[in-house]
Amino acid sequence: MKFIVLGAGGVGSYFAAKLLRAGHEVLLVARGAHLEALRTEGLHLFHPDLTCSMPVHAVDMEALSSIDVLEYDAILLATKSMATREVAIFLAKRLRGNVKIPYIVSLQNGVENEAILCDYFAEEYVIGALTRKIGAHVIAPGRIEAVGEAETIVGTLFSTAENELFLETLAQSFNEAGIPTHTTYDIRQELWKKLIINNGVNALCALLEVKTGVLFDDTKLSSLVYGLMQETARAARSLHVKISQEDVDAMFELISHFDSIKPSMLVDWEHHRALEIDEICGIVIRALHQIGEDAAYTKTIATLLEFKTEKRNHDRD
Incomplete structure (x- = not known):
């Protein structure tokens, strides 16, 4: 699958590293010194069960404007919750006029992000998600320290045959990447x-x-x-x-x-x-x-x- 990890901090970068190792294509969106380190030195993950380093494709939000987001299967949103509306407005401008868009998967804290996203996107394209049993932080630019297994749960807000199929594919991809994941009918x-x-x-x-x-x-x-x-x-x-x-x-x-x-x-x-x-x-x-x-x-x-x-x-x- 092809993913955009928007908000490549601790959790976002952990997901990116696991998905990249499993052979998926991942674009990381970050900023500042962390972004520069990702570009020049790659992503370094330190976990009790996995220490690895890898080159990554990383951009800032401005550069994302020139990338064809429609080529991607999903946007994993891992920003702070207070940035959700700003990010949604940015993405809505990029995706305006397209009937089919990438699924937007919120991996954020809080319980209101999905409702905010639905203000800008059709609810069948908004996927609720959470990850727990994980502690992941940027300890230095380009360097992520993590503990835990990142148990993840994903679910649709409004079910269709198409997004249920996507959900199963997403869960399978996460599981094969070593991120234990299951789906739910009650993500709320x-x-x-x-x-x-x-x-x-x-x-x-x-x-x-x-x-x-x-x-x-x-x-x-x-x-x-x-x-x-x-x-x-x-x-x-x-x-x-x-x-x-x-x-x-x-x-x-x-x-x-x-x-x-x-x-x-x-x-x-x-x-x-x-x-x-x-x-x-x-x-x-x-x-x-x-x-x-x-x-x-x-x-x-x-x-x-x-x-x-x-x-x-x-x-x-």
């Missing part, structure tokens, strides 16, 4: 199950500047994580997403027994990048507010993290 539920994990640990780790393992080594902190997860589940149910208590407990067990990692918000904090607070925490706060409930755990952590971020930005000015 799976996205919220991942958000249970993300809202449980991501902002809290950034606030405390600790890896996930630290949270579960401390009884009081792990109880905070569980409270955040329960709150996320209530938010999901308020939006008519089927999340059971067993789902919450399963997600708690999954992350508590996974390798101790730096979640994405902690990595972004360390690199002075914008944090996905609204995309991960905000949706929980808003959903519960709409039914007259207070998201006490989530609102407290998000508020403290926002204050911490604003203070650092003020101190730097």
Whole structure:
């Protein structure tokens, strides 16, 4: 298959490396020093089960404008969630007037990316996806450090015979590339199950500047994580997403027994990048507010993290 990985950071580059090794054609879209390193030195992946280096074809967004995107089977969208609308507008301009377009597969954090993409593209071409049991980060330009197996789930928002066939082909390609993948008929539920994990640990780790393992080594902190997860589940149910208590407990067990990692918000904090607070925490706060409930755990952590971020930005000015 032919893929564009748009947002070739940690997770995007990990997928690119695995797909390239399996013989697929991959175009990486990146920026800055990371892009220059990819062009001149190639992509270097460091994983407990795989260390490899390879030449790659990498471009920036501006150069992507001159590339025939219609030649590709799928665009794997791995940008930060706050960039989804901007990227969707860019792609919509490139693809305007074409009846058939590449499938757009969101591998992002959060549960609202697919709805944003559907504002610009026919929903049968938007594929929801998530990957978990993975920690992958750019440790230096062109160099990716990763742990975990990147368990991936993909699903359509609106099923047709054509996109169901694509989904099976995509899952097969991922599996053959060493990315364990299965399809689902309820991708919305799976996205919220991942958000249970993300809202449980991501902002809290950034606030405390600790890896996930630290949270579960401390009884009081792990109880905070569980409270955040329960709150996320209530938010999901308020939006008519089927999340059971067993789902919450399963997600708690999954992350508590996974390798101790730096979640994405902690990595972004360390690199002075914008944090996905609204995309991960905000949706929980808003959903519960709409039914007259207070998201006490989530609102407290998000508020403290926002204050911490604003203070650092003020101190730097």
